[in-house]
Amino acid sequence: xxxxxxxxxxxxxxxxxxxxxxxxxxxxxxxxxxxxxxxIGALAAGRAADGWRQQLVGSATVVVRAxxxxxxxxxxxxxxxxxxxIKGVVEARALEKSEADGLIARFLxxxxxxxxxxxxxxxxxxxxxxxxxxxxxxxxxxxxDGLDATVEDHSLWTAEIMRTGxxxxxxxxxxxxxxxxxxxAAVAFxxxxxxxxxxxxxxxxxxxxxxxxxIARLFQARFARMAALAGSAGGAAAALAGAGxxxxxxxxTLAAILPITWTDLAAALPCPFVAALTAAVTAGMTARATLDxxx
Amino acid sequence: xxxxxxxxxxxxxxxxxxxxxxxxRFEAVSMAYGAEPxxxxxxxxxxxxxxxxxxTGPSGAGKTSxxxxxxxxxxxxxxRIELFGRDVSTLKRSEMPRLRRRIGVVFQxxxxxxxxxxxxxxxxxxxxxxxxxxxxxxxVAELLTWVGLAKRMAAMxxxxxxxxxxxxxxxxxVVNRPDILIADEPTGNVDPATGARILRLFEELNKVxxxxxxxxxxxxxxxRSGKPSxxxxxxxxxxxxxxxxxxxx
Numbered sequence: 001x002x003x004x005x006x007x008x009x010x011x012x013x014x015x016x017x018x019x020x021x022x023x024x025x026x027x028x029x030x031x032x033x034x035x036x037x038x039x040i041g042a043l044a045a046g047r048a049a050d051g052w053r054q055q056l057v058g059s060a061t062v063v064v065r066a067x068x069x070x071x072x073x074x075x076x077x078x079x080x081x082x083x084x085x086i087k088g089v090v091e092a093r094a095l096e097k098s099e100a101d102g103l104i105a106r107f108l109x110x111x112x113x114x115x116x117x118x119x120x121x122x123x124x125x126x127x128x129x130x131x132x133x134x135x136x137x138x139x140x141x142x143x144x145d146g147l148d149a150t151v152e153d154h155s156l157w158t159a160e161i162m163r164t165g166x167x168x169x170x171x172x173x174x175x176x177x178x179x180x181x182x183x184x185a186a187v188a189f190x191x192x193x194x195x196x197x198x199x200x201x202x203x204x205x206x207x208x209x210x211x212x213x214x215i216a217r218l219f220q221a222r223f224a225r226m227a228a229l230a231g232s233a234g235g236a237a238a239a240l241a242g243a244g245x246x247x248x249x250x251x252x253t254l255a256a257i258l259p260i261t262w263t264d265l266a267a268a269l270p271c272p273f274v275a276a277l278t279a280a281v282t283a284g285m286t287a288r289a290t291l292d293x294x295x
Numbered sequence: 296x297x298x299x300x301x302x303x304x305x306x307x308x309x310x311x312x313x314x315x316x317x318x319x320r321f322e323a324v325s326m327a328y329g330a331e332p333x334x335x336x337x338x339x340x341x342x343x344x345x346x347x348x349x350x351t352g353p354s355g356a357g358k359t360s361x362x363x364x365x366x367x368x369x370x371x372x373x374x375r376i377e378l379f380g381r382d383v384s385t386l387k388r389s390e391m392p393r394l395r396r397r398i399g400v401v402f403q404x405x406x407x408x409x410x411x412x413x414x415x416x417x418x419x420x421x422x423x424x425x426x427x428x429x430x431x432x433x434x435v436a437e438l439l440t441w442v443g444l445a446k447r448m449a450a451m452x453x454x455x456x457x458x459x460x461x462x463x464x465x466x467x468x469v470v471n472r473p474d475i476l477i478a479d480e481p482t483g484n485v486d487p488a489t490g491a492r493i494l495r496l497f498e499e500l501n502k503v504x505x506x507x508x509x510x511x512x513x514x515x516x517x518x519r520s521g522k523p524s525x526x527x528x529x530x531x532x533x534x535x536x537x538x539x540x541x542x543x544x
Contacts, residue, residue, distance in 0.1 A: 008414055008432055010422055015410040204406050207366060209396035209471075210423045211389070292388070295369065 013205070014198070014218050017226070024190045024223075025230045028183055028279070032234025032271050033241075035179040039267035040242045042172030044258040049165025051259070056154040056161070060138060062123040064094075065148045073097070075147065076121035082145045083125050088133030090126040097121070123149075183275060184282040187223050191286040194219055202291070216287035224280035231275030235268035242268075316380055317341035318475050318506050319365055324374035326360055334360045336530045338374070342475070342508060347501045349517045350510040352527035358510040359403065361527065362477050365508070366400045367391055379474070396424060399468035399505075401478035405460045407452040413439060413463050414448040420471040435470060442466045442496060458489035465496055475506040482516060494520060 062083065066075040076094035083092035100122050101113045113119065127133055135151045142149040195202060205215055246260045319342040326335040334357045342348060350358050363369040364376055367383065376383045378394060386394070399420075407416050417439055421431040439448050442462040452460060461481060468476060478497065482490030494516065501507045511517060517524050526534035 008428070008435075010418065010428055011411055011415045013408075013411075013422075200406065201408060203368075204408060205419075205423065206392075207368060207395060207400055208420050208423050208467075209392045211392045214392075214423060 014201070014222055017222070020193065020197075021190065021226060024186060025226055027186050028227050028230035028275055029234040029237075031179050031183050031186075032231045032275050033238045034234075035176055035274075036235050036238030036268040036271050037241060038172045038175040038179070040238065040260060040264050041258060042169050043264045043267055044260045045168035045172070046165055047261070047264075048259050049161050049168065052161045053158050053165070056158045057132065058127055058129060060125040060127060060135065060154060061152040062092075062125060062138065062142070063150045063152070064121045064123060066121070067146075067148050072119075072121045076123055078145065079121075079142060079147050079149055080123045082141050082147065083123060083138060086133050086137055086141050088128045088131050088137065090128050092123055092125045095122045095124060180274070180278055183227070183278050187227065187279045187282040188286040191219050191223065191283045192290055194222075195287060195290050202294070206294075212288055212291040215291060216284050219287045220280050220284040223283040224276045227279030228272045228276035231272035234275075235271030238271075239265045239268040316344075317377070318344050318379060319508070320375075320377040321364075322375040322377075324364065324371045324376055326357075326364065326369065326371050326373075333372075334530050335364075335371075338527075338530075338532050340525060340532060340535075342506055344474070344506055345501070345504055347498070347507045347522045348509070349520070349522055349524035350508065350527060351512065351514055351517055351524050352510075353512060356527040357530040358512075358527055359479055362400075362479050362508075362510055365475075366398050366477055367395055396420065396471060397474045399471070399473035399476040401461075401464045401468045401476070401481050403479040403483060405452070405464045407460060407463060407467070409452050412449050412451055413444055413455065413466075416452065416463060417466045417470055419467055424471060431470070435466075438466045438470055439463075443492075458485045458493075461485055461489070461493055462496070465493065469500055469505070473505065475508065476500055478507075478509045480511055481509060482511065482513060490516060 062079060064072070064076045064079045066072040070078075073094070080092040080094040083089055097119070100119055103122070104119060105113065125138065138151045139149075142151070202215055242260050242265045243262075245258070246262065246265075319340075321338050321340050324335060324338045325333050327333045338361065350361065352358050360369065364371055364383075365378070367378075367386075370384070379397060381390075381394065383394075408419070411419075414435060417435045418428075418431060421434075422428075436445075436448065439445060442465055444459060444462055444466065447455060447459060447463075450459075452463070455463060461484065465478075465481070468478075476497070481493055481497070485493065490513075497507050497509065498520075523535070525532055
């Protein structure tokens with residue numbers, strides 16, 4: 001008999017949860033953990049893809065080959081000057097021979113690069129963020145100045161990265177949808193079991209004038225409360241795991257692929273509400289459908 | 296039971312009862328579970344508002360099945376049942392709770408909710424009806440005092456004696472002031488003194504207007520009460536005995 005401020009207050013109509021419901025709590029907590037990790041991962045992967053795309057879109061590389069008596073350094077300097085004058089280019093800088101050699105050194109193996117090896121000179125171009133010059137603009141200007149040069153087209157890589165980023169997001173959303181469905185299925189199963197186990201209670205409530213909706217709401221509230229708690233536990237665990245990756249994964253390859261930030265961890269915040277909503281909707285629908293089949 | 300006998304019964308209950316529309320009307324009702332033989336066959340009778348009747352018969356005669364038809368726990372397989380003027384065969388599922396709230400049931404095996412205190416068990420019906428706790432708290436306490444459980448309000452059903460459980464079941468059945476109170480062997484699990492006390496509770500409820508219908512195999516108890524009774528044997532209403540005119544309100 002509950003007493004609040006000395007007055008009687010109604011006790012819960014459903015008996016206390018038993019071991020079976022603890023199992024469901026554990027399942028929902030694990031599913032919530034996975035869902036939050038997927039959400040955090042999707043945010044981080046999206047940011048990584050966006051960062052890579054920004055880098056590629058914001059720059060271009062021009063390979064310059066010297067012609068006639070012009071030295072490679074002079075050709076590169078002339079190309080940089082030409083490119084710097086194009087609208088949509090912020091800066092064009094001819095790389096020193098040592099920098100160009102550094103880029104190809106890994107392909108030539110250990111040891112110094114022979115001085116007479118005709119290594120091409122490179123010009124690094126920073127493009128304007130708002131209206132960047134296109135590959136065609138750069139090629140046209142170089143050709144007009146009589147330079148033998150190739151502008152590397154980054155758009156191929158950009159599209160690839162965009163596709164990969166989008167794929168990562170779709171996979172994450174797919175995982176989230178699967179997890180929501182799995183949570184719903186687990187709650188539906190538990191609701192049917194709960195109704196079967198409490199058949200006597202359900203019959204007494206019916207005979208005392210309870211509607212199917214009244215009884216369904218009892219189970220709905222029970223499972224929604226439990227899912228909210230399980231969602232909180234799973235979400236908190238995922239946030240802790242994300243924080244661990246953020247804190248201890250710096251400088252690792254994982255940090256480059258999944259650059260998790262503190263704000264990404266906020267993806268775990270809606271977890272208890274989503275879990276509770278999923279459980280409430282599923283338990284309510286299942287209970288009503290099951291009760292409707294009883295005499 | 297014939298319509299002529301119904302009329303005789305109504306006349307025995309006095310002019311008020313004979314004029315009022317019956318709360319319960321059975322017309323040639325039969326009932327069977329699946330492919331089993333009929334448990335009830337061609338059962339016809341009326342219960343007038345404010346009447347008090349017993350339903351007697353040996354174990355297995357079909358008393359509980361008949362009561363279940365009245366409190367809408369089962370459906371008849373033949374005939375027609377009217378409850379508060381409504382043909383129950385045409386009732387939608389959504390309409391049943393409203394009718395059930397007008398019926399108080401005392402089950403043979405009590406069917407108290409083991410995880411709820413005596414107070415919470417009694418408060419079940421008003422709670423289901425959507426009333427606020429403040430509106431029925433005092434009524435429940437008063438009712439439990441009336442059935443002699445004033446000091447057992449916080450007790451759980453498992454801690455109550457058979458007689459206390461029975462009185463608690465009665466309190467739970469009448470807390471919403473039902474139009475009809477149905478009891479299945481309410482004295483079957485208690486000693487004679489407690490049985491007599493429980494019967495007095497039913498008589499008091501009847502005096503304040505409730506229609507009472509009690510199934511019992513205890514013919515002596517029925518005879519001592521002086522109330523009219525139906526006798527059921529092998530699913531057929533075989534005998535009707537009325538009390539002196541005017542004894543039933």
